Amino acid sequence: MLTPTTAAPVAHADDSIASSTPVRGGRRAATFRPSTRSAARCSSCAMRQLCMPQGLSPDELTKLETLICSARSVQRGEALYRSGDRFDSIYAVRSGSMKTVMAHRDGREQVTGLRLAGEALGLDGISEDLHACSALALEDSTVCIVPYTALKSLCREIGSMQDRLHKLLGEQIVREAAQMMVLGSLSADERVAAFLLDVSERNAQRGYSSAEFNLRMTREDMGSYLGMTLETVSRTLSRFQKRGLIDIQGKHIRIVDLDGLRHL
Structure with missing residues (x-):
């Protein structure tokens, strides 16, 4: 929502999704390095067009920056x-990436979201004043802390x-509805393609490579996020590679045929 990040790209060597590596030509790739600053400044935020209202006066921007009391490393x-x-x-999320997870009554966990x-x-906590899910860092990350009571006062x-x-609340409703459609009506190929396209589009919104x-x-x-087994995910990605839709080298993925993915 209100997240500054001017972090420079850095690669991580793990089998996970989703930040990007440098590419030859075109846009810079989406990778993130946690900042060591303890205070957050929206005015110098590289992601401010995604998370904060536009057209704030200098006085309003100062109030907003005062509200975001600190940044925490995770x-x-x-x-x-x-x-x-x-x-x-x-x-x-100021730098890095997080996943959200909900637990079933029998102890099983379901990945419910990816946050870049x-x-x-934390919006899940508004209704009951308790968090309904857990948020875990997929890589070394930093987050800006926005006290909700103070935020409500500023909103007034x-x-x-x-x-x-x-x-923000509306966007979360739309994203969760779209995820229900993915889980309820798409084939395995369509689910994986939809996920890769989603990551691609979100990278593009940040000025990073949409292809790598x-x-x-x-x-x-x-x-877990797509309602598939690990084996099915691996087979689907391998099948995409054989069909020339993507290229996978270890932890790195390159979308070769974007239109092909869209038409699955």
């Missing part, structure tokens, strides 16, 4: 918050902030 595999934790803040730089976390003062919060990225979410997590 190491790979560490939880930012867990299901059942008290809700008091919304978080914005410029995207909000600045109408565009209220509008932005409503849009490292895998940050593991294939097992990807299967």
Whole structure:
């Protein structure tokens, strides 16, 4: 939601989705390095067009930057918050990437989302004042902390902030509805293609390569997110490679035939 990041690209060597590596020509690839700063400045944020309202006055921008009291580092595999934790803040991914996970009654876990730089976390806690899911870092990441009570006060003062919060909630509803369609009506090939296209489009929104990225979410997590087994995910990716749709080299994926993926 309100996330500054001016981090320079850096690669990670793990079998996961999704940030990108440098490519030859074209756009720079999407990779992220956690910042060591403890304060956040929206005015110098590379992702401000994605997460904050446009057209704020200097005074309003100062109030917004004052609200975001700190930035927290989250190491790979560490939880930012867990299901059942008290809700008091919304978080914005400043660098890196996170996954959200919900637990079944029998203890099984379901990956419910992938959050990249410029995207909000923690909105699930608004309804019951408790987090309904857990958020875990897929790589070393940083998040901006936005206290919710203070944010509501600022929204009453600045109408565009209220509008932005409503849009964030609406975007989450739309994304979850789209995910229900993926799980309920698409074949395995269509699910994997939809996921790769989604990552591609989100990279493009950030000014990064839409064709090449490292895998940050593991294939097992990807299967959980798409309602597939690890084996089915691996077979599907291998089949895509044989058909010339993508090229996989270890943790790195390159989309060779974007239109081919779209027409699956």
